[in-house]
Amino acid sequence: MKISILSRNPALYSTRRLVESIRSRGHEALVIDTLTVAVEVGATAVRRGVKVIKPRGIHSVLTAGRIPIHNTAYLPQVDAVIPRIGASITYYGLAVVRQFEAHGAITTASSEAIGKSRDKLHSLQTMGAVGLPIPRTAVIARPEMLYNAVHAVGGTPVVIKLLQGTQGRGVLLAPNFNTVAAVLERLKRVRKQILVQEYVAESQGRDTRVIVVGDACVAAMTRIAAEGEFRANLHMGGRAEPAALDEKTRQLALAAARAHGLAVAGVDLIQSNQGPMLLEVNSSPGLEGIEGVTGADVAGAVVRFLEREQSHKKRKRRKSR
Numbered sequence: 001m002k003i004s005i006l007s008r009n010p011a012l013y014s015t016r017r018l019v020e021s022i023r024s025r026g027h028e029a030l031v032i033d034t035l036t037v038a039v040e041v042g043a044t045a046v047r048r049g050v051k052v053i054k055p056r057g058i059h060s061v062l063t064a065g066r067i068p069i070h071n072t073a074y075l076p077q078v079d080a081v082i083p084r085i086g087a088s089i090t091y092y093g094l095a096v097v098r099q100f101e102a103h104g105a106i107t108t109a110s111s112e113a114i115g116k117s118r119d120k121l122h123s124l125q126t127m128g129a130v131g132l133p134i135p136r137t138a139v140i141a142r143p144e145m146l147y148n149a150v151h152a153v154g155g156t157p158v159v160i161k162l163l164q165g166t167q168g169r170g171v172l173l174a175p176n177f178n179t180v181a182a183v184l185e186r187l188k189r190v191r192k193q194i195l196v197q198e199y200v201a202e203s204q205g206r207d208t209r210v211i212v213v214g215d216a217c218v219a220a221m222t223r224i225a226a227e228g229e230f231r232a233n234l235h236m237g238g239r240a241e242p243a244a245l246d247e248k249t250r251q252l253a254l255a256a257a258r259a260h261g262l263a264v265a266g267v268d269l270i271q272s273n274q275g276p277m278l279l280e281v282n283s284s285p286g287l288e289g290i291e292g293v294t295g296a297d298v299a300g301a302v303v304r305f306l307e308r309e310q311s312h313k314k315r316k317r318r319k320s321r
């Protein structure tokens with residue numbers, strides 16, 4: 001197969017591991033800098049993409065480290081894409097993924113699924129709508145609604161989150177109304193929409209990160225927040241250890257990925273007194289932490305998933321002929 005990884009940086013651990021796994025399973029890996037893909041739209045673009053574009057597609061090749069990164073003016077013809085779209089380029093990245101989809105490429109994450117998981121509110125609504133357990137959450141667009149939101153989720157302490165944060169940035173704990181008031185002041189200036197969420201104190205600064213690939217949980221770790229910190233993110237100084245998943249947590253992780261339509265996902269859960277609760281679903285989970293901690297071959301699992309999808313697709317095509 002020809003598999004393309006959409007990434008801005010081939011030197012990243014996750015990109016390197018995916019390239020390695022693609023090659024070691026006998027496929028061709030093509031790292032494409034998402035921002036250099038010119039998105040050509042319209043019916044002719046799609047038709048032409050299927051037939052003509054192949055050899056002319058790649059117009060320059062840059063090298064960073066040992067892995068070449070492709071700077072392509074056209075949409076190269078590939079069998080599958082692994083989008084690793086950073087939060088800062090979501091809008092353009094999704095357009096590129098959509099274009100690959102229009103050309104019939106298999107993807108580990110559809111543009112729609114990435115969009116849904118990127119927006120914390122949309123993501124929670126998606127999970128809530130199918131009855132999955134999430135902490136009580138309210139969203140507000142105006143700072144003066146903050147007090148109402150705090151009451152709606154059961155009073156202080158509350159967790160306040162920016163809608164588009166990652167790696168723990170944009171997530172804070174407001175232990176009392178004084179802090180809520182201070183946040184309110186700051187929000188008036190930044191004009192960002194926020195989520196107010198019930199603080200699940202009994203999770204004690206721990207969360208569970210599960211990597212879902214297809215219909216399996218291929219790796220899981222418990223992250224433990226640093227002293228004096230409630231966010232368990234590794235970027236916030238948390239440490240991690242391998243986790244053995246109970247059946248409930250495993251089923252929830254699979255259901256959360258499915259609800260978003262993500263074939264590959266990093267699902268975050270916390271353990272509450274009522275059982276596991278879903279926090280968020282990531283469409284391009286980092287591989288370094290989880291592979292390092294668990295020893296699992298996540299990159300290999302992703303490539304094997306694409307192989308299975310490819311053979312499904314071939315079988316379907318044969319049947320319809």
Ligand SMILES: Nc1ncnc2c1ncn2[C@@H]1O[C@H](COP(=O)(O)OP(=O)(O)O)[C@@H](O)[C@H]1O
Pocket residue numbers: 135159161165166167168169170171197198199200201203205206207230231232233268270279280
């Ligand atoms: N409602 C909550 N109750 C307790 N801890 C929470 C809650 N929400 C988030 N956390 C902690 O903060 C971390 C970051 O929150 P999360 O929603 O995953 O944002 P991010 O996208 O920035 O990682 C979580 O991994 C968890 O450790």
Ligand SMILES: [Mg+2]
Pocket residue numbers: 167168233268280
């Ligand atoms: Mg998180």
